[in-house]
Amino acid sequence: MATREEMLGRIRREVRRAPGLFAASPAPRPAHPEEAAAALRREMMERWPAALARFQEELERVAGVFHRVASLAEVPGVIRDLARQRGARSVVGWEPAALGLDLRATLEPAGLSVTVAPPGGGESARLAHREAAAGAQIGVTGVDWALAETGTLILVSGSGRPRSTSLLPETHVAVFGKGHLLESLEQVGIMLEALHADAARSLSGAMINFITGPSRTADIELTLTRGVHGPKEVHAVFVEAL
Amino acid sequence: MSDQTLRTPFPERASAALKDTFLQQALGIATTKFIGLRQESFAGFPEGEALRDRARAVKEATLQKLDGYLAELADNVERLGGHVHWAATGEEAREIILRLCRDRGLRRVVKSKSMATEEIDLNKALEAAGVTPVETDLGEYIIQLAHEKPSHIIAPAIHKTKGQVAELFSKELKGHFAADPEVLTAAARKELRQKFLQADMGITGANFAVADTGTVVLVTNEGNGRMVTSLPRIHVAVMGIEKVIPSMTDLMLFLAILARSATGQKLSVYTTLVRGPRHPEELEGPEELHLILLDNGRSAQIAGKLREALYCLRCGACLNVCPVYRQIGGHAYGHTYPGPIGILLTAMLKGDRSVKELAHASSLCGACHEVCPVRIDIPRMLVELREGLDRDRIAPWGERLVFKMLGRVLGSPMLFGLAGRIGRVAQKPFVSDGRLTRLPLVFGRWTRSRDLPPVAAKTFTQRWKELQ
Numbered sequence: 001m002a003t004r005e006e007m008l009g010r011i012r013r014e015v016r017r018a019p020g021l022f023a024a025s026p027a028p029r030p031a032h033p034e035e036a037a038a039a040l041r042r043e044m045m046e047r048w049p050a051a052l053a054r055f056q057e058e059l060e061r062v063a064g065v066f067h068r069v070a071s072l073a074e075v076p077g078v079i080r081d082l083a084r085q086r087g088a089r090s091v092v093g094w095e096p097a098a099l100g101l102d103l104r105a106t107l108e109p110a111g112l113s114v115t116v117a118p119p120g121g122g123e124s125a126r127l128a129h130r131e132a133a134a135g136a137q138i139g140v141t142g143v144d145w146a147l148a149e150t151g152t153l154i155l156v157s158g159s160g161r162p163r164s165t166s167l168l169p170e171t172h173v174a175v176f177g178k179g180h181l182l183e184s185l186e187q188v189g190i191m192l193e194a195l196h197a198d199a200a201r202s203l204s205g206a207m208i209n210f211i212t213g214p215s216r217t218a219d220i221e222l223t224l225t226r227g228v229h230g231p232k233e234v235h236a237v238f239v240e241a242l
Numbered sequence: 243m244s245d246q247t248l249r250t251p252f253p254e255r256a257s258a259a260l261k262d263t264f265l266q267q268a269l270g271i272a273t274t275k276f277i278g279l280r281q282e283s284f285a286g287f288p289e290g291e292a293l294r295d296r297a298r299a300v301k302e303a304t305l306q307k308l309d310g311y312l313a314e315l316a317d318n319v320e321r322l323g324g325h326v327h328w329a330a331t332g333e334e335a336r337e338i339i340l341r342l343c344r345d346r347g348l349r350r351v352v353k354s355k356s357m358a359t360e361e362i363d364l365n366k367a368l369e370a371a372g373v374t375p376v377e378t379d380l381g382e383y384i385i386q387l388a389h390e391k392p393s394h395i396i397a398p399a400i401h402k403t404k405g406q407v408a409e410l411f412s413k414e415l416k417g418h419f420a421a422d423p424e425v426l427t428a429a430a431r432k433e434l435r436q437k438f439l440q441a442d443m444g445i446t447g448a449n450f451a452v453a454d455t456g457t458v459v460l461v462t463n464e465g466n467g468r469m470v471t472s473l474p475r476i477h478v479a480v481m482g483i484e485k486v487i488p489s490m491t492d493l494m495l496f497l498a499i500l501a502r503s504a505t506g507q508k509l510s511v512y513t514t515l516v517r518g519p520r521h522p523e524e525l526e527g528p529e530e531l532h533l534i535l536l537d538n539g540r541s542a543q544i545a546g547k548l549r550e551a552l553y554c555l556r557c558g559a560c561l562n563v564c565p566v567y568r569q570i571g572g573h574a575y576g577h578t579y580p581g582p583i584g585i586l587l588t589a590m591l592k593g594d595r596s597v598k599e600l601a602h603a604s605s606l607c608g609a610c611h612e613v614c615p616v617r618i619d620i621p622r623m624l625v626e627l628r629e630g631l632d633r634d635r636i637a638p639w640g641e642r643l644v645f646k647m648l649g650r651v652l653g654s655p656m657l658f659g660l661a662g663r664i665g666r667v668a669q670k671p672f673v674s675d676g677r678l679t680r681l682p683l684v685f686g687r688w689t690r691s692r693d694l695p696p697v698a699a700k701t702f703t704q705r706w707k708e709l710q
Contacts, residue, residue: 002330011541012309018545024302026488027495120523150508159523163472189494196455206521210513215465219381221404222272223423228380230465
């Protein structure tokens with residue numbers, strides 16, 4: 001079995017032998033990513049309405065569904081309607097602290113079974129939660145960023161924010177506000193550079209998912225089919241007051 | 243690809259593909275559709291051309307310090323709690339995975355689509371060791387059930403009809419399934435969902451790995467990549483050493499052009515960034531992450547003639563536009579990587595000798611170079627491969643003799659003029675409808691599958707003189 005030293009040594013020898021095809025450098029990175037990210041957040045406080053319009057357009061282009069409500073208090077109503085139309089019985093959601101609202105108080109009286117993620121880890125909690133998530137028809141999450149130019153929801157996993165909530169149920173509902181909007185992939189790059197520059201945040205969760213519409217495939221005769229492994233539907237709920 | 247396939251010479255494999263009318267039709271529809279989607283996507287994206295240049299520069303810059311970036315990547319993956327393995331060959335990579343399975347007593351493996359694991363023929367090795375690998379990308383699942391090999395880098399089952407898939411599912415999944423992509427996709431969803439939940443180990447490739455954050459990046463549309471990296475206890479990622487990129491900023495650049503080149507999407511549905519195994523405060527995710535860095539012939543090309551092929555993102559755009567691929571499809575190439583880039587990658591992994599026929603399976607029209615998101619000059623490298631085959635006496639002696647004579651003739655105005663005069667007379671019995679369709683003797687091998695324009699009645703020089 002090759003060791004690190006052997007393989008890197010061999011690569012190093014080859015690199016030294018090679019002149020390179022042309023003078024080249026990696027993409028220029030923000031010198032102070034956290035400051036750049038803060039400046040961008042301030043700018044977006046001005047520019048978010050145009051970004052929101054673009055986000056809606058792009059989300060719908062990839063077969064996502066856009067909703068707009070005035071406050072967080074109206075979100076359970078959206079979920080209740082979706083559940084009723086789909087005959088859904090059970091909902092799984094992020095921990096209330098991570099989501100910003102407790103779905104149990106409002107959805108359980110409406111006859112829905114609601115499981116929310118516990119904070120932290122642990123083997124028995126994991127197994128119990130997985131079973132609930134696999135059996136739920138609707139998964140409710142927040143987002144870290146909403147990317148306008150592609151209609152993409154970006155979610156960082158972490159305590160109370162399990163990665164499967166946006167994956168296992170057939171319908172994914174993501175709740176976001178104006179402070180989450182970004183315009184371009186380049187800006188996402190700035191945010192991710194900033195996240196990794198901050199030692200505490202860089203260890204917040206082991207997975208970041210970019211989600212651009214419902215799961216899809218065209219593997220059989222190039223016929224576009226939705227919901228092959230991931231959700232068949234993606235709903236993005238914009239909350240004005242958030 | 244099986245040794246059996248490779249025992250048939252390439253021209254016969256290609257001829258068989260040309261006679262397969264369904265394959266011809268499926269290839270035509272698929273490749274034309276992909277070309278259209280790609281064009282449409284770049285047409286509405288004027289900054290795309292500049293991004294392609296920048297992405298190319300990042301790939302070249304990374305190769306210029308590849309050892310440093312790999313060391314940085316490995317350090318960061320380990321800092322996040324992952325394990326890094328170094329595999330000089332495909333055999334070493336297989337052994338690392340088999341040992342992981344053996345040591346932990348694992349039997350059930352789910353895989354998301356990965357060309358690197360195809361390259362090292364992992365599934366066969368797992369099966370031989372009593373481990374059941376389940377392919378979970380719909381296309382890969384279909385061909386695994388059918389015991390076949392992928393025919394396109396990003397659409398592995400384009401050679402199958404929905405009728406064939408329905409028949410296959412009805413037999414293998416015990417039930418009756420209509421020849422309807424919706425029904426068949428739902429059947430696969432149900433079947434594979436159980437496999438994801440039961441699996442002990444998830445195996446993936448990697449589209450990119452970011453050196454300065456230790457992040458492994460997967461790009462998928464179906465969500466199987468997310469399942470495989472979220473549910474099983476252990477995640478193993480196999481990546482070629484050339485997939486490392488310096489930073490998150492660079493990653494955004496590649497994401498902007500990868501899906502557009504492959505399927506015409508602005509982004510694929512899921513881009514998954516894996517930052518080590520599950521963190522202690524997290525509920526879900528694998529306990530162990532193993533990253534296998536695979537060389538398998540790559541490092542020898544850092545300073546070699548195929549260096550530029552190390553830029554490849556595996557988007558498949560060059561397959562769709564290639565007039566040869568469009569006619570014969572992926573299987574006829576006979577190796578893991580088909581199409582124009584596949585010829586170069588095969589030479590990289592298995593040596594020049596393995597492509598002595600395939601090096602000629604290109605018209606050198608340049609369409610592949612034009613669509614490549616990182617502008618890899620595939621035709622240039624194909625020509626250099628052909629040159630090497632001649633120089634190293636790998637090509638048959640007859641071929642080398644013909645080219646040597648041709649070189650003489652083309653290099654001398656006197657001989658060239660003489661050859662023209664001879665040709666003009668000698669071709670007379672073989673011209674029909676203004677084409678040379680059947681030449682005698684050994685020359686007949688050329689015209690067996692192509693026509694030649696005849697030698698013109700007057701040379702250009704003569705006509706030029708007359709015009710003056």
